[in-house]
Amino acid sequence: RGNSRKEGVAFSEGGCDNWAIVFNDSSSLFSKTNAALRKSPLILDLVSHICKKKVDRYPDTMSYLYQRLSPGAKFAQDGTTFLHADTHYPTCKVVLYMSDVGDDDAPFLYCKGSHRLTYKRLHLEHNLAKRIGKLAKNHLSRRVPELGTSQMQALNLKPTPIKAKKNTLIIANHMGFHARGAFAGKGERMTL
Numbered sequence: 001r002g003n004s005r006k007e008g009v010a011f012s013e014g015g016c017d018n019w020a021i022v023f024n025d026s027s028s029l030f031s032k033t034n035a036a037l038r039k040s041p042l043i044l045d046l047v048s049h050i051c052k053k054k055v056d057r058y059p060d061t062m063s064y065l066y067q068r069l070s071p072g073a074k075f076a077q078d079g080t081t082f083l084h085a086d087t088h089y090p091t092c093k094v095v096l097y098m099s100d101v102g103d104d105d106a107p108f109l110y111c112k113g114s115h116r117l118t119y120k121r122l123h124l125e126h127n128l129a130k131r132i133g134k135l136a137k138n139h140l141s142r143r144v145p146e147l148g149t150s151q152m153q154a155l156n157l158k159p160t161p162i163k164a165k166k167n168t169l170i171i172a173n174h175m176g177f178h179a180r181g182a183f184a185g186k187g188e189r190m191t192l
Contacts, residue, residue: 096191098167099166105189
């Protein structure tokens, strides 16, 4: 928990304290858990079903992440707290809750059905690409622009918090819009 361990990286961003370890498959620290998860026929079948295609790339990293509201902060706002899609093509992330995650613990938020490639989604992707191009020309931002309220309404996006007990496995198509929820009080979460 926290920064008490010597390995890993501790950083704070936008009112959120983070402590992380990233393992890759060439590291001596690479977890047997990741090897078991990425080779599990059940998980591969679930990912294939969710993405509607055969898995053609295995993950080569795994991260352990401990997060909490920074002392003195009233809220946390960083690059993962706004609705975004990681890609414009089907791709899944597999996340294991290593602690109970309730309303106060910044649950994973997902907009059900937002992974579908519709005309409205293509229109939004086009507009976001134009905005990113303008921002890049002016060197104003390196991240995806936030979705406005009108864009969320046009796509009928309704973020649903995924609250669950420890040892819950979440498999989500990150072509869909998602975010990290809000921390409240002494909320914290640990994920793999």
